[in-house]
Amino acid sequence: MAVQSAAIGNPGISDDSAAEPGRRMLGAAEEAVNRWVSREAAADGGYGVSDFPALAAAVKDLISLGSHGGAYSQRAKLALESAMGHLEDDFCQVLISGTYFHPPDNLQASLYDSIALPVRSSSFSSITNLEAASLSSFTTSSSDDRWTYCTGHSRDSFSLEKVHLYLIDPEASTLLKEIAELMMLAGHESNLSHAYGEIRNSTLMQCLCLFGVQIDLNSYNPRASPSESGFNMLLDLDGQKMEIWIQALRVIIGTVLPEERQACTQIFGSDSKVEEDCFARATTRFIQQLFAFGSLIANVKDEQYEKVPLLVQMLEEFLKLKPSIEALRYGDAKDAISQEADMLLEKLREEAVRLLLKFSEAQINHESYDNETIVLNGSVLSFPQYTMGVIKLLAGYSDTLNIILPVEVGGVGTVTTSPWKSYVLTLLTRLQLNIEEKSKSYKDECLRNVFLMNNAMYVLEKARSPDLKILLGDNWVTKQLVQVEQHATAYLRASWTEPLFQLKDKGINYTERSLILTKKFKNFNSIFGEISRVQTTWKVPNPQLRQHLRLVILQQVIPAYRAFVGRFGMLLNSKFIKYTLEDIENNVLDLFEG
Known part of the structure; x- marks a missing residue:
């Protein structure tokens, strides 16, 4: 370069003499590029790049020749374009071959085991309304011989410590960085970002396939109903799908995206704009699809009240992880994802509240229970078990429920009563009225009192769980116990007064x-x-x-x-x-x- 500059700046040197250094530099650069391309084509294994320092020097010479004008400028630009095309191809090859899948042992099995139902046949997943609820929806614990509500629901069932998906090999990452810096030096940031974004997005989408939460974004309309969106086949989403989405959210936000952010920083760190662009291209559609699946779940309008705890868990988990999502992004990309996150949060909130209010209305109207045949032995009916099962699971999300429930939702209690407590008190009052209404089906007064006693005792038993007992308070528990005793006394009088009289x-x-x-x-x-x-x-x-x-x-x-x-x-x-x-x-x- 020093020789070329001296020649150009000295009027005493002939044009041929001045052009000679440029011709030699161009020829050497073209030869280096051709040698690298030939070796790359013949390479078998590795990342397909040999003698990279020589290639880097050649590219820098071509950039210099093309930028100074002169006889060889156009030829240098063409050679540089060719070199960039090959570099882009090689960047893609290294990115693909240098990515490895490193999940924990049996990730798929671990995911499903972590949400496995204690008794799979006892899942509520097939129940579409309270009318379909039955005693078979419950199982008996061998330890205390009490009815146990089974959904497989767990808030902390899966560890993220060993989940590392689709990492880029350190050696490959170093080479990718060198290629990226050359391409950025040559002004090919756009091609670089596009290539990286397409490949990594496609790779990351495999995570969603792995979790089973992948849909076609091209035909998905987040504002449309499920049937209008063309997702009728997914209308029967069960609790397991919802739990899998929660686990996918934890893994993706907790490990996959931070690792992708780190990879972008390592490869494109010399240019923050390119770094952000590559990360956005790689992850935006990936995150949108994760959100879209969650939105699809929220759009399902079946009256499956047992979904409420999982919807609330989805909402709570998403609220917790949303700041982490936003912290990884900047600028317009952050705004777009944040807007979609807010839309999903609102959908989850709306659907959870809709089902909660519908659940309460079902207790008032009790049409869902009208076709349930009373049990001949006076035992607990399925709808109190169903109702208490849902309440018991929701009790663990009281903070979130107090945020999403309208203040006036309950109608029971004082002004200072929290929305969740007011809702539960109202629900239990309506449940009691339903039980009393159902007891009228018993013609035998003794059996009617046994039925009322059993159902009141069941409600009391479930209300004694730590979360509910604290929520309802000792006074409510005492009143419920008095009610059980009253029904027991009524039974004893109705059944044993006559034989004792004899x-x-x-x-x-x-x-x-x-x-x-x-x-x-x-x-x-x-x-x-x-x-x-x-x-x-x-x-x-x-x-x-x-x-x-x-x-x-x-x-x-x-x-x-x-x-x-x-x-x-x-x-x-x-x-x-x-x-x-x-x-x-x-x-x-x-x-x-x-």
Whole structure:
């Protein structure tokens, strides 16, 4: 270059003499490019680039020759364009071959295991409304013999510590940086950004395929209904799909995007504008598709109330991760993604609130329960189990629910009651009214009281979970317990007043006592036998309550029967004394097994 400059600046040197250094520089640069291209074409393995320092020097010479004008300027520009084309091809080849997939062991299995249902057949995923709810939607825990609501729902079920997807090999990254700096030096930033963005976007999209949350953005309209968007096949999204989206969000925002940002910084760090452009091109459609799948879930309008906890979890997780998304981007790209994130957040909020209000209205109208047949044994119906299951899962998201629920949503409590507490109190009040309405289907007063007692006890049992007990307070729990006791007392009176009356000696005169005693013993035997026969088939699911009822019955019947038999048994034929004290006890202890 020094020789060329001296020649150009000295009028005493001939044009041929002045052109000679430029001709030699151009020839050497073209030869270096051709040698590199030939070796690249013949390369087998590696990244296909050999003698890169010589190539870099040649490119810099071509840039210099092309920028100074003169006889060889146009030829140098053409050679530079050719070199850039080959460099771009090589950049793409290195980027593709230098990317490796490094997930944790059995990532797919880990993802699905992390959201696996405790009892897969007990999923609510097939329930479209409360009318379809049934006892088969619940399973019994072997540890405490209590009904357990099963959705496989977990807030912290998957670790991100070992999730590293589609990383760029360090050696490849170094070479990509050198190529990128040459292309940027030659003014080919646009081609470079386009190539990097297309390849990395395509690669990153494989993450969405891996998680199973990929859709076609070309036919997706986020503002349209699911049917209008052409996604009818996805209308039956189950809870597992929603949970997978949450896990994908955590992995992508927590590891994939930061690693991509780091790769862009390492490769294009010498030019912040190119760095940002490449990151935006690589990740924008990728993030949009992740958002689009979440939006698709929010658009599903089936009345599947069991989806509410997962919708709220999606909302809570997204709120938590949104600042991390925005921190990775700048300028217009940040604004665009932020706007789409806000749109998704609003959709999730709207759908969660819509289902919550619809759920509350269903409790008022109780048309969803009208076709549910009462259980003949007086046990807990499915709709209280369903309702308490949803409430119990939602209780873990009280902070988020207090943000999204309208202040006036509840209608129960004081002005200072939080929206979530007010909503739960209203829901429980309406649930109780529904249970009372359903109890009218029982013609037997005793069984009706057992039914009311069982369902009130179930609600109390579930309300004693830590989150709900703190929310509802001791006063509510005490009132619910009093209600259980009232139903239990009503049952005892309706069922055992008559047999106990037969064991009273009041009104027995001496002249007719033999006849009266015979009648009383016969009546007691008949009534007690009928109670034993019928109420053995009734069900009291709660073991403590079942045992309590039996003990109360024994405490009343055994002493009365012992005293009556002891006083009058000797006056009658033994055939009229059908039951021994042991028989009485055994029969009572068999009650309420269902």
